[in-house]
Amino acid sequence: MNASTPTSTDTARPDTASPVTGRSGAGPASTERGMVLLSRYGTLVGFVLMLIVFGVLADSFLTASNVANVLKAAAAMGVLSIGLTVVLTLGDFDLSIGYTATGAGMLAAGTAQSFGMVGGTAAALLFGAGVGVVNGLIVTRLGVSAFIATLGVGQIITGWLLAYRGGVQVSGDLPPDFTLLGRGTLGPVPFLVILWFAVAVAAYLLMERTVIGRRMYAVGGNPVAARLSGIDGKRVRLLAFVLSGVLAGLGGLMLASSLGVGNPTAAVSYLLPAFAASFIGAATLREGQFHVGGTIVGVLMLGFLANGLVVTGVERAWTTAAQGIVLVAAVTISTFARKVAAR
Amino acid sequence: MTGEVWLRVRGVGKSFAGVPALDGVDLDVRAGEVHGLIGQNGAGKSTLIKILAGVHRPGAGTIEIEHEQVSFPDAAAANAAGIAVLHQEPQVVADLAVYENVYLGLVPPRVGPLIRRNEMRRTCREMLERLGVTLDVDERISALSAAQTAMVGLARCLLLGAQLIIMDEPTASLGAHEVEQVYRTVERLRADGLSVIYVSHRLDEIAALCDRATVLRDGRLVGGLDHDELQDRQNLVRMILGVEPSRLVRADDREPGEVALSARGLSWRNRVVDVDLDLHRGEVTGIAGFVGAGRSELAHLLFGAARPDAGRIEIGGAPFRASSPREGIRRGVALLPEDRRHQASVGEWSVRENLTLAALSSFASGGFIRRRRERERYAIDEGRLGIKAVGAESRFSHLSGGNQQKVVIAKWLATDADILIFDEPTQGVDVGAQEEIHRLVRDIVADGRAVLFISSDLEETLRVSDRLLVMREGRIVADRRARTTTLQETLALCFGAEDPLAGHVG
Known part of the structure; x- marks a missing residue:
């Protein structure tokens, strides 16, 4: 900066980088910094670039109504992803969320026929919580791996779905307010989107700011140290499964309400995108750590990508492939950048 | 026993970003010598090792091997000159066999494109034999103990044709019984005429094993010591720290306060057998013993991390039924675990x-x-x-x-917590920080709290503790004032030998 000031040239040593001027030489340190930045912010930058590209290609992409549609379509899956993220944080899995959500939607519709929307809502959430408790108890008390336990429980729910109402969708005799949650709006903002973001904020606060959240991260980070620090790992893991189950139930309810029926396969296909969103999230802002904020970015990214391809005229079939590419690319770049930075 | 100077380092220096890490250091290592390299973290040991291993290039000074000046552009050049390093973290692939790991990254013997595995096995067996180790060369690394894995690393050093092996804290992650194997192997290498540079924070190890040692502090040479001089632990600590030994922490022999925790007849799976114990406020109770003597298991029982099969524990006069660490913490117990x-x-x-x-x-x-x-x-x-x-x-x-x-x-x-259990608190910690931890422990009891101090370093245990317990095979075999107990006595008690000096030491 002050190259003209004689004193600064006298004292400055030629071989040292000068943090004062902010121009550190292009040494290994700056590469490392760059790589750290890339591993943390690469996904976000990619996301923004994607929005810009689609926005330029298709005028309808960044309009308020399109954005609202994308958010609304992503809301139910977004809620599922948040629950999954909590379980993943603890180093566990929940493969049952798609089935749980589907079952919750069926049960919500079935119950609403006789007991109104309040009954339907309660049934969906209680079902989710119940599945979570079963998952959690199998994993923590019986010591079965979460992968197997939740896969099995998911299968059981699928079987039950086939039996319940003969495997056909639940429609007719539904109370008029059944679709209120799924189709209502507050001004231009759909209720679904408001609910999703409310869940996200609550989950963020729980994980990042509360004692419970810190304990969850501890059990996920080092279960032995957590136990020897007085944390009851079994209870914490059980709680995570219950949270995941309840949020799957809520997601299923949201989906059924927007569809206006209980469909026996409605949310089954949500499992893999929810995983994809969580893993993209783990490659965002933090170094390989699952977290709620990252997962939201992941869900948005997948949602806007699919929508962007459709509005720019790409055949719908390719959107799933594109989502796969984004998942692999995001995780690869972040992992690679972290490795280079750690060298 | 030792021969001519094989490695001669003169005035070696190295700076990183203008900050000197090593400044004008000399080092002589003779053939057939075990040479200790000692100093705190940041003293320059790693930098010196990395220069000798060809990882860093020195900014100043010369290196001579057998009176020929050498320079190492890379690690392979150092290997070719006869220097190999046994790293602290083993450089092995867990799923590969022993012989495959010994050859890792090297060109294996071949016929055309085919690898001659039997020749690899045979050569590997020869190397292990030179080390005096019996090990199945087809065994996977994942099935080996930490000490055995270190042996695989050493076999590799021999295969590289090393004349000088640099061992970087080889025992940092080993238990006492495994340390024995490393000792034996080092003796064997010395008898074989090889040189060893032995880096360790464990001063008793340095004193036992090394013919000579070089002490570094703040990147500079403090001095060299021969085997006899190394036995003066206080002098050694003074050289490492640059502090007078009279300022080292030691127990102040105060009157113990009331009983904070007491255990009676405590047993657990044959690892802890019928242990009676009272921890007093204002007192450091040290437990000496070898790894496997049941000390850590006892610590876990007192903390609530394990449930005793028999016996009872009282904290502050009220019964403590251990069910979880949470319970222990609630009752004011803390456990600093060994790992x-x-x-x-x-x-x-x-x-x-x-x-x-x-x-x-x-x-x-x-x-x-x-x-x-x-x-x-x-x-x-x-x-x-x-x-x-x-x-x-x-x-x-x-x-x-x-x-x-x-x-x-x-x-x-x-x-x-007012009952603190320290299990190996100074393991993998440099000498300066060890002293600070000792001081902390004394400060804690000066506050009227109780400390149980478990360490494999007998000298430290004796110095920091007021009371000394010795544990062997799950039992407490001795209970005495630490101040009037000697190192030899303690060691004999740990081994279970008759206490030959008991009558002679006042």
Whole structure:
């Protein structure tokens, strides 16, 4: 900066980088910094670039109504992803969320026929919580791996779905307010989107700011140290499964309400995108750590990508492939950048 | 026994970004010599090793091997000149066989494109034989103990044709019975005419094993010592720290206070057998013994991390039925476990988060953690414990062993425990930080709290403790005042030998 000031040239040593001027030489340190930045912010930058590209290609992409549609379509899956993220944080899995959500939607519709929307809502959430408790108890008390336990429980729910109402969708005799949650709006903002973001904020606060959240991260980070620090790992893991189950139930309810029926396969296909969103999230802002904020970015990214391809005229079939590419690319770049930075 | 000077280092220096890490250091290593290299973290040991291994190029000075000046552009050049390194973390592939690991990264013997595995096996067996080790060369590394894995590393050094093997803290992660194997192997290498540069923080090890040693401090040479001089532990510590030994921490022999914790007839799976124990306030109770004597198991029982098969524990006069560490913490017991990395910390977390983990509720209101309170606590502990970190948000795993251990101690102090169990608190910690930890332990009992101090370092245990218990095969076999107990006595008790000096020492 002050190259003209004689004193600064006298004292400055030629071989040292000068943090004062902010121009550190292009040494290994700056590469490392760059790589750290890339591993943390690469996904976000990619996301923004994607929005810009689609926005330029298709005028309808960044309009308020399109954005609202994308958010609304992503809301139910977004809620599922948040629950999954909590379980993943603890180093566990929940493969049952798609089935749980589907079952919750069926049960919500079935119950609403006789007991109104309040009954339907309660049934969906209680079902989710119940599945979570079963998952959690199998994993923590019986010591079965979460992968197997939740896969099995998911299968059981699928079987039950086939039996319940003969495997056909639940429609007719539904109370008029059944679709209120799924189709209502507050001004231009759909209720679904408001609910999703409310869940996200609550989950963020729980994980990042509360004692419970810190304990969850501890059990996920080092279960032995957590136990020897007085944390009851079994209870914490059980709680995570219950949270995941309840949020799957809520997601299923949201989906059924927007569809206006209980469909026996409605949310089954949500499992893999929810995983994809969580893993993209783990490659965002933090170094390989699952977290709620990252997962939201992941869900948005997948949602806007699919929508962007459709509005720019790409055949719908390719959107799933594109989502796969984004998942692999995001995780690869972040992992690679972290490795280079750690060298 | 030792021969001519094989390696001669003169005036070697190295700076990183203008900061000297090594400055004008000399080192002579003779053929058939075990040469200790000692100093605190940051003393320049690693830099010197890396220069000799061809990783760093020296900024100044010369290196001679058999009176020929040499320079190593890379690690392969150092290997070719006869220098190989046994790293602290074993450089092995767990799923490959022993012989495959010995050849890892080297060109294996071949016929055309085909690898001659039997020749690899045979050569590998020869190397292991030279080390005096019997090991199935087809065994996978994952099935080996830590000491055996180190032997595989050494076999590789021999295969490289090493004349000088640099062993970087070879025993840091080994138990006492495994350390024996490393000792025997080093003796064997020496008898074979090879030279060893032996780096360790364990001074008793250096004193037992080394023919000579070089002490570094702040990147400079402090001096060289021969085997006899190495036996003067206090002088050694003074050279390492640059502090007079009279200023070293030692027990002040105060009157013990009331009983804080008492155990009667405690037993657990034959590892702990019928143990009676009283921990007094204001007193450090040391437990000496070898790894496997049941000391850590006893610590876990007292903390509530394991449930005793028999016996009872009372804390503050009321029964303590151990069911979980949570219960122990609630009753005011703290356990600093022996394995810092695996049992006491979350490496990728910040110092702040690790610091408050055992007492989270006291940093929260209404279930929400108050980060400001966490940071304030860190600011206090940073000064009080002398933690040298970049700040509360530094990543735990980036800290040196000593600073990590101080953070873990701070974590337990935050619980306001009044019975603190320290299991191997100075393992993998440099001598300077060891002293600070000793001081902390004394400060804790000066506060009227009780400390149980478990260490494999007998000298340290005797110096820090007021009372000394010796454990062997799960039983407490001796209980005496630490001040009137000698090192030889303690060692004999650990081994279970008759106490030959008992009558002669006052």
